[in-house]
Amino acid sequence: MVMNTKSTRNLLLITALAAVSVLSACGGNDQNDSAGSTNGNAADPAAEQVTLRVFSNLPDRKSGQGLAEQMVIDNYTKENPNVKIELETLAEEPFKNKLKAYMASNEALDITMVHGGAELNTLVQAGYVKELDPAGYEGETYNFLPGVYKSFTFNDKLYGLPRNSDYEVIYYNQKMFADNGVNVPTTYAELLDAAKQFRDKGIEPMSVNGKDLWSFAAFFQDLVIRVSGDQSLMLDAVEQKKNFTTDESFITAAKLLGEARDAKLFQESFMTADYGASQNLFTQGKAAMWYMGSWEAGMATNESLSEDFRNNVAVLKFPVVDGGKGKDTDLLAWNGGGYSLVSSSKHPEEAKKFFDYLMRADQWAKTVWDTGAAVPAQKYELTGTESGLQKQLTDVLTGATTTAGSLGLDYGTPKFKDDGQNAFGKFFAGGSTPEELLADLQKAAESQ
Amino acid sequence: MTKSTKTILWVFFLFVALVQLFPLIWLADFSFLSSNEFYSSSILKWPSAPQWQNYINAWVDGKFLRYFINSAFITTVTILLTVVLSLTLGYAFTRMEWKFRSVFFTIILLGIMIPIHATLLPNFAIFKALGLTDSYLGLILPYTAVSVPMGTFILTGFLRSIPKALEESAIVDGANIYRIVFQIIAPLTAPALVTVVVTTFLNCWNEFIMASTFLSKDALKTLPFSVMNFAGQYSSDYGSQFAVMVLTSIPAIVIYAIFNEQITKGVTAGAVKG
């Protein structure tokens, strides 16, 4: 895995932010996209018929990122009538398992969605995904923000492109806070206090997808960042440059995590709630907050949700910790999801053509931003028709002073991820103490 | 038994039956609700406006008909293969005389104890190498392989209880071995075969892990898979998810209702004789 020191990371971030800000300033006037000029082979009737197999983790094709992905696919097949795209979609967890099975059997997919970091690393080691030439993705057509290849680069080689800028936030329902006279928290103590007030009124304070376990690790990392003010601390500990059990910041953060558990911050069913269940609780107005990533911007424009909810969903930065060195602008951000070309592809050239098309700034990035589904990893232009939620999410990103670059869980081997998740599972299922959690994490880091 | 104890028993059974069926009644009830009605405080809820849309979603986007046909086809072929193989194996193990018969019998019986999940991954690689994944055969063969050990076990037990006299007289009449097995023995073992058919049906119809690992072509997928797929697609719509679960359950319940008596008879015959 590629390492960047904290300073390079921050430098990259600042460049990135500059890029976003400049473009934001341009507003919605700059509408000439290059779509018209680059559909070279569109009208070539002699082109051979090909079917490309695409594997994605977005089964919902009618809203959010699934819709955006489908729109790009439709654009492409319209411009290239000789290409048929055979899409297979599975929900997140089954998707990960199936991709491993495909990898094990070297299934001839053409393009697959991948998760950067540990998961992609496995695919790379199996030789299942193709190396990409970063030079091919420079310049205006792609407009990738600097530093976004981090989780897709192994031994200085690039194996995929990120589709989004991912960062953890707290979504909250403004109306529920107002109706119950609860103040929107800015410190961790206030957050736990808000939890208590909601609990007293029989309302679930915060929804989380506890069955999937990774959200706990992100929540913990957020706490570590707030306590230490050091974005690298968690990642260093995963690499065993720091020690989970002896570092004061970890001890404090683990205790704070224990307070969240004891204050019953999360919904009652949090340990069995998968992604969909945790989202439903929030979107149906049964939980006041939802701890999730920036890729859920589409909630504000999803017609199947109640108007009342759509008007009231807002974003909160992870609160600061009393006495902590971190600021609320230290953002837990990384580039998680993306796409890769598969080595065993039967139509490598056609696959690459579509892949390049998909990743163009005027395709995925533009579509996903226009539909309000997520925050792209490419420079995007504000159109002026963004939802309030999108604007707030943009503000969180552009206002960030430091970013993490990776989720701690994804920074080690898949084994570390599994063991680490299990440690959080044990902690939240009521079993272990903060000290035991740290000991388990340390053991996971050492034995990976 | 006195009349009053009979009444008490009756009431008791009625109560247990209600408890037993309650989850399914609840499932069916809530499949007519819209998602926001799910959070109301009543246990069962008369839908203010029945959400037929849920069922339309389940039928259309859940591709119910397609998956149903796949399930029906795969299950039918698996049952046929299982019955034939179990019968021939069972016959060879009980009646025929050959050297390694008890060795092979033990090996086949081990199949009952070996967990399929332990062999799932290498299995996938092998089927892949043989070009069998992503075809009906890719599910039919492993399903048959998993069902045959139990089928053979049931049939050998049953065959041992059938006297040899019938076959002996058939041989005297000049019948060959194939006629004996398929025309004389097969009808005699009908009750045991019914048990084999039923257990195979339930296992294949509801199987999930292999289906989700071995198949990727949408056109080949089976019903249990559609529930998973649909749950991802409609993750924010509980009503539609419940509708697809109800739809998926109906065929199995209908088939059970039709063959209910045969099932009991088959198991009774098997249990008594085997």
Add this chain to the structure above:
Amino acid sequence: MQKVFNNKMAIFLFVFPGILLFSLTFLVPIVLSGYYSFRDTLAPGTPSAFIGFANYTELLFHDSRFWLALRNAVLLGLGFIFIQHPIAIFFAIMLDRLGGKAEKWFRTIFFIPCVISVVVISKMWLSLLDPTFGAFNKLLDTLGLGFLKHAWLGDSSTALVTMLFILIWAGFGWGLLFYYAGLKGIPDEMYEAASLDGASGFKLHLRITVPLLSPVITVQITLAMITALKQMETVFLTTNGGPGDSTQFLAVYLYNKAFSASQYGYANAISILFIVVCLLATYLSNKLTRSDATEF
């Protein structure tokens, strides 16, 4: 006559297809598993290294999750044997006494959960037990038992028991059917003879029914143990072994090690031990439950 039963061609035709299929799905995979179990690899196709028995020693001596999974299977099996089966026997006897049309109706109803797909069962129970919209906690509220309200599957202290409850709900019909079938095979004269001796009610059944059912019970106990050990789908689809490993089972653990943790060699070592455990359990439960030498 011997010629017919010695027909080599027929034996081959009868046995070969079954054995071939069996080899493809069981024997060859097990051999492959055995091979991988001695290696350290992320997945087939990735670099791998021979590491001898390291996976096995790690599993047997350092992996508490493996032993937890095994313990859970044993607990589940005991739950089946000491809760599900006595209930099934009791219901079978009562149904048999009830007789008539009602008997048939109840028998039909009790079996219905057995025909429902495990995917539906898992998702349905997950919803039923959901603390926010599930019917179960609402029911407790209605009955004035609100203090028992609970995230049944989400709490490590109740998850395993809840799992047992779900599995009993789903599998009870089979046990009932088999015991009922067994009862039908007991001649009425047995009861008449015993009642002449003065036995009645509970005592009668303890003395006559249960011993006469023992062949059925033996097979059922063995099957219950195997079912518990092989438990996979319901757990996988509801708790995925959680929370905090409280419902961890060998098949789920193995699946997650192979897929999520990319410890393929290790997962295969679990496979091999898993098979050994299943065979051993069958052997033991056969030995323990069988006093006379009836054949299995």
